[in-house]
Amino acid sequence: MAVLTENEIQERLKDLEGWKVENNSLVKEFQFVDFYNALSFVVKIGVEAEKLNHHPEILIHSYNKVKVTITTHDEGGITETDLRLADRLERI
Secondary structure, eight states: OOOOOHHHHHHHHTTSTTOEEETTEEEEEEEOSSHHHHHHHHHHHHHHHHHHTOOOEEEEETTTEEEEEEOBTTTTBOOHHHHHHHHHHHHO
């Protein structure tokens, strides 16, 4: 799987509101009304990650915020699979 160019990534991010690139990764912070909803979202992330066999870094903080970081470590950057997972998370 090939690492995408900066132009390819920026073009795709136009359809993924709130996602940004940090340290060769896609990053977004989601905010929920409470801890229960934040935790429920994390479980749903797990389901989608398993379907793609592609697992993000997930951080729950401030009781209602979830920070998701997605990258393809084996490739050293952002690939099509990373963008597919980000798109699936947007649909949750």
